[in-house]
Amino acid sequence: MKITFPHMGNVYIAAKFLMDGLGIDYVIPPLNSKRALEIGTLYSPEEICLPFKIMMGNYIESIEKGADTVILTGSCGPCRFGEYAELQMKILKKLGKNLDFIVFDLPSDIGFDELKRRIDKIALKSPKNKKEKVLALLDAYKIINLIDSLEAKAKYKAGYEKEKGECKRLLNECKKEVLKTNNPKEAISILKEYHRRIDNLKIDKSKNPIKVAIIGEIYTIIEPFSNLYIEDKLMDMGVSTKRTLSPSWWVYNTVLLSPLKLTARKIRKSAKEYLPIGIGGHGQECVGEAILSYKEGFDGAIQIFPLGCMPEIVSKSILPSISKDKDFPILSLVVDEMTGEAGYQTRIEAFIDLLERRRRYVLSRS
Amino acid sequence: MKVGIPKGLLYYKYKPFFNTFFEELGAEIIESPDTNKDILDLGSTLCTDEACLPIKVFHGHVEKIKDKCDLILIPRIMQIYKREFICPKFCGIPEMIENNIEDLPIITKAPIYLFSSDKFFKWAYETGKILTKNFFKIQKAFERAQNEQKKFKEGINDKGYALKVALIGHTYNIYDTFINMNVKNKLNKLGVGVITHEVVDDNVKYLEIKKLFKRPFWTFAREYYGFISYALKESLIDGIVYLSSFACGIDSVIVELIKLDFENVPFLLLKIDEHTGEAGFDTRIEAFVDMLSRRKRGNLA
Incomplete structure (x- = not known):
């Protein structure tokens, strides 16, 4: 059994060390690229959303490297993501690639027995004993938290750095460095080391950079390839960014808190005024975060979602009202496989220009 | 009170229920006209670009009747059957309408769960409250409306074609x-x-x-x-x-x-x-x- 998984931001780093810890064979799909997208688009239904297409590309590139089992998380609606596994399995089968899909749905939908059976499919392949397995899982959780918080720090500090590009360089270096080892414990210490370095980075506190919150559909904001590396672009412009949704946020809120019905309480509470009911996907979170980032003194927010995303279309209709009521600029960007980089870049630059100009004139809040 | 019912989305499936319910509560019902070019154009102008045609058409219907009534039915249908959903846009339709269309009369916002009579009645009560203070009247209207809906036969099955x-x-x-x-x-x-x-x-x-x-x-x-x-x-x-x-x-x-x-x-x-x-x-x-x-x-x- 050779396990693979689709990309989503930093998930591959944690997944790699989880497999290392469990002693299971795995393939990390090549980092998302034009090729993955092109292959994925070729074999996907035309009107499905962008994440589906990129994920298909990941699978096929992994199969080329010998993978035969896919791990995927599931959901049971109302957003399309829950049906991904069913379709992807069928399409790959048609292509003559008989993969085993192990889908982790919430136990409320498939029952605890079924979930346990699916977990056992992987767990029983591991030569390690029970205690080691649990430790491996805990290490992976630590790693995803460390890498996500490191990234968040780097992206926020990018606006304050004395030497331009230092944050970005450190972050990229860290990702490269951490993949060199196969030992979860070593990975944790590398990550901690980079945390120290970022903390000790020389910053200019007198700077008052433009601050932007990234909100919207979870996959397209987490996976940098799908949003054409918007956060890197903003880092280059010296803009501080914040993004609440991350793989570790997802694990904490969906896996740990959802059985207690406590998922994203603060965000959902803020959304109440505009969208009182959860509509699936992360539509309510998107609205809540727009309001939270306004309250936290951000200059603006950028919403990103894939073409045709159902929950985000609802939040997109609501965002202009928030923008009007609170005098808070929000830019909505729609991405799909046809998004052109030049037009995209221009829109982001124009938005940042607008935020800068607002500061210089009477509209400023800070 | 004049109640507006837009002829869009699941109106075609649940019209006996909604019409009977509001009639029983003594409301005058104003249905929007059948979809036409004007409604379609209004809808496409008002609605978010990315939305699908039915949602746009629904916006058009609401715009068409909003000045003629005191209350507009915007059914936020969350679930029809247990453990099943319909489209996320249905769950957020009152918010979409509210934010895309200006100068609206009162709209119904309570969620509708059709799979259980109790949960469905919650909607009926929330909505009925706007029209009457009499609890039993709402209950009676709800029951009548449900009976009407049960009688409604949907579906097409043509016979005699090759x-x-x-x-x-x-x-x-x-x-x-x-x-x-x-x-x-x-x-x-x-x-x-x-x-x-x-x-x-x-x-x-x-x-x-x-x-x-x-x-x-x-x-x-x-x-x-x-x-x-x-x-x-x-x-x-x-x-x-x-x-x-x-x-x-x-x-x-x-x-x-x-x-x-x-x-x-x-x-x-x-x-x-x-x-x-x-x-x-x-x-x-x-x-x-x-x-x-x-x-x-x-x-x-």
Whole structure:
């Protein structure tokens, strides 16, 4: 059994060390690229959303490297993501690639027995004993938290750095460095080391950079390839960014808190005024975060979602009202496989220009 | 009090209920006109660009009647069956309307869960409160309305045609003859009968979807897939005509599921949006019917 998984931001780093810890064979799909997208688009239904297409590309590139089992998380609606596994399995089968899909749905939908059976499919392949397995899982959780918080720090500090590009360089270096080892414990210490370095980075506190919150559909904001590396672009412009949704946020809120019905309480509470009911996907979170980032003194927010995303279309209709009521600029960007980089870049630059100009004139809040 | 009912989305499925309910509460009902060019244009201007045609059309209907009534019914239908959903946009439709259309009268915002009478009554009470203070009146109206709804027979099952196709699509696409350019008539004129999924019993559909890896969590997906699977097994149909609105998230999945699982069945996918031209539409239907009849002749020979 050779396990693979689709990309989503930093998930591959944690997944790699989880497999290392469990002693299971795995393939990390090549980092998302034009090729993955092109292959994925070729074999996907035309009107499905962008994440589906990129994920298909990941699978096929992994199969080329010998993978035969896919791990995927599931959901049971109302957003399309829950049906991904069913379709992807069928399409790959048609292509003559008989993969085993192990889908982790919430136990409320498939029952605890079924979930346990699916977990056992992987767990029983591991030569390690029970205690080691649990430790491996805990290490992976630590790693995803460390890498996500490191990234968040780097992206926020990018606006304050004395030497331009230092944050970005450190972050990229860290990702490269951490993949060199196969030992979860070593990975944790590398990550901690980079945390120290970022903390000790020389910053200019007198700077008052433009601050932007990234909100919207979870996959397209987490996976940098799908949003054409918007956060890197903003880092280059010296803009501080914040993004609440991350793989570790997802694990904490969906896996740990959802059985207690406590998922994203603060965000959902803020959304109440505009969208009182959860509509699936992360539509309510998107609205809540727009309001939270306004309250936290951000200059603006950028919403990103894939073409045709159902929950985000609802939040997109609501965002202009928030923008009007609170005098808070929000830019909505729609991405799909046809998004052109030049037009995209221009829109982001124009938005940042607008935020800068607002500061210089009477509209400023800070 | 004047209650406005927009003729869009699931109006076609639940009109007996809503009409009876408000009538029993003593309201004067103002229905929007059947969908027309004006409504479509209004809807496309007001609504978010990325939304699908039915949502835009619904915006148009609301805009058309908003000045004539005191209360507009915006049904936030969350779930029709237990553990199943419909489209996320339905769950957020009151917010979409509220933020896209200005100067609205009161709109109904309470969520509707149709699978249990108790939960459904909560909606009825929340909404009825606006019209009357009498609890029993609301209860009576609710019961009458539910009885009316039960009497309502949906579905099309044409008899006496040489060819028969399954017409699949959301209720609001199939029964709104303006946005689908009366596709049923077009098919009938070419000598093709139509059968829709409501004709087949729900229990049958539940059995048919068992062969899927995952229980579909959309009511629409279960209904269409189950119906097609059953109709093909019983040889009720010669082909499938799928009427889908552009950028419909649910259709993008169901269409693919049907195509992948029932490979050798003639399948015509008709996409409708605000730019659909009738000529191209006709040509595609004619070509499809030609193909069906040639196939049938070939099989008989």
